[in-house]
Amino acid sequence: MLDPSTWLFLPLIIAVVVAAVILRADSTGAILLLGAASLCCVVVALVASAAWSWLLRDGLGPDAVTSTGWKAWARFWQSFWPALVLTSLIGGAITVACWWRSKVVNSGALRAAAPDEA
Numbered sequence: 001m002l003d004p005s006t007w008l009f010l011p012l013i014i015a016v017v018v019a020a021v022i023l024r025a026d027s028t029g030a031i032l033l034l035g036a037a038s039l040c041c042v043v044v045a046l047v048a049s050a051a052w053s054w055l056l057r058d059g060l061g062p063d064a065v066t067s068t069g070w071k072a073w074a075r076f077w078q079s080f081w082p083a084l085v086l087t088s089l090i091g092g093a094i095t096v097a098c099w100w101r102s103k104v105v106n107s108g109a110l111r112a113a114a115p116d117e118a
Contacts, residue, residue, distance in 0.1 A: 007048035008083055012090055015041035019094045028102050035098035042091045049083035 015038040025031045057075040058064045
C-alpha cells in the first residue's frame with residue numbers, strides 16, 4: 001500500500017506535468033483534452049486525500065480515540081484543508097493555463113485565416 005502522502009502528491013505531479021504540455025499544444029481540442037486529464041488528476045488527488053483524512057482522523061494504534069459527530073468533522077477538516085487549498089490552487093492554475101492557451105491558439109488561427117491586406 002502506498003504512503004498517504006503519495007495519494008495526494010503523485011496525482012498532482014502527474015497533473016502538473018500534463019498541464020505543462022498544455023503550454024505547447026497547438027489545437028483547442030488538444031488543450032481541452034489535456035486540461036480535462038489534468039483536472040481529473042487533481043480530483044483524484046482531492047478524493048484520495050479526503051479518504052485518507054477521514055480514515056486517519058482518529059489516529060492509529062492503541063492510543064487512538066474514536067470521534068463522532070462534530071468532533072469527527074473537526075478532526076477531518078484539520079487534516080483535509082491543506083489538501084483542499086493545494087488542489088484548488090493547482091486546479092485554478094490549470095484552468096487559467098487552458099483558457100490562456102486556447103485564447104492564444106484561437107487568436108493565432110484567426111490571424112492565419114485572415115487575408116493579407118496590402
